[in-house]
Amino acid sequence: QKEVEQNSGPLSVPEGAIASLNCTYSDRVSQSFFWYRQYSGKSPELIMSIYSNGDKEDGRFTAQLNKASQYVSLLIRDSQPSDSATYLCATSRMNTGFQKLVFGTGTRLLVSP
Amino acid sequence: NAGVMQNPRHLVRRRGQEARLRCSPMKGHSHVYWYRQLPEEGLKFMVYLQKENIIDESGMPKERFSAEFPKEGPSILRIQQVVRGDSAAYFCASSVGETGELFFGEGSRLTVL
Numbered sequence: 001q002k003e004v005e006q007n008s009g010p011l012s013v014p015e016g017a018i019a020s021l022n023c024t025y026s027d028r029v030s031q032s033f034f035w036y037r038q039y040s041g042k043s044p045e046l047i048m049s050i051y052s053n054g055d056k057e058d059g060r061f062t063a064q065l066n067k068a069s070q071y072v073s074l075l076i077r078d079s080q081p082s083d084s085a086t087y088l089c090a091t092s093r094m095n096t097g098f099q100k101l102v103f104g105t106g107t108r109l110l111v112s113p
Numbered sequence: 114n115a116g117v118m119q120n121p122r123h124l125v126r127r128r129g130q131e132a133r134l135r136c137s138p139m140k141g142h143s144h145v146y147w148y149r150q151l152p153e154e155g156l157k158f159m160v161y162l163q164k165e166n167i168i169d170e171s172g173m174p175k176e177r178f179s180a181e182f183p184k185e186g187p188s189i190l191r192i193q194q195v196v197r198g199d200s201a202a203y204f205c206a207s208s209v210g211e212t213g214e215l216f217f218g219e220g221s222r223l224t225v226l
Contacts, residue, residue, distance in 0.1 A: 090213075100158055101146075
C-alpha cells in the first residue's frame with residue numbers, strides 16, 4: 001500500500017464547475033497535509049496546507065481533512081482552464097527532527113472551456 | 114526576488130559519467146531538500162541538508178549519490194557513474210524552517226544516454 005494514494009485521473013470538469021480532488025494516506029501519525037500544484041514541465045507550487053480536522057478555505061480553494069478516515073481533499077470552486085495541472089497531495093510527520101514530506105503521484109485535472 | 118535556483122535545467126550524460134546538480138535556496142532559507150521525480154511517479158525524498166550538515170539522507174541510494182551544502186555556495190547533488198535509471202527530474206526545495214512548506218526550484222532534468 002502506498003503511503004499517499006491519489007487517483008491519477010485525468011479528472012475532467014467544465015469551466016465554472018467544482019473540481020474535487022481526493023487523497024488518502026496510510027500513516028496515522030501524519031501531522032501536516034499539503035496540496036501542491038504542478039504544471040507540466042514545471043516545479044510544484046504550494047497552494048494549501050492544513051493541520052487540523054475540518055475545512056480550510058483560501059479563495060477558490062478549500063482543503064478538507066478527516067484524520068479519523070485518513071482522508072484529505074481539495075475543492076476548487078469556479079474552475080478555470082488555468083487550473084488544469086497535476087495536483088499533488090503530501091503528508092508529513094516529524095522525522096528525525098524535521099518534517100519529511102511524502103507525496104502522492106498526483107491527480108491530473110483538466111478544465112475545459 | 115529570486116526563488117530557488119537550480120542549474121543546469123537540462124543535463125545529458127553518457128553512462129559512466131558524472132552529473133552535478135546545483136541548487137541555491139531562496140534568500141533567508143537555510144533548509145534544503147532534494148527530491149527525485151520519475152515519469153508517472155511521485156516526488157521521492159532523497160536528502161535534507163542544512164549548512165554544512167546532512168540532516169537526513171535516508172532517501173538517497175547508498176552508492177554513487179552524494180549531496181553537500183557548504184558554508185558558502187550552492188547545494189550540490191552529485192551522481193557518479195550514472196546509469197540509465199538515473200534519468201529523472203531532480204527538484205531542489207528550500208524552507209525557512211521545518212514547517213513542511215517547501216518552495217521548489219524549476220528542477221534539473223537529467224537524461225542518461
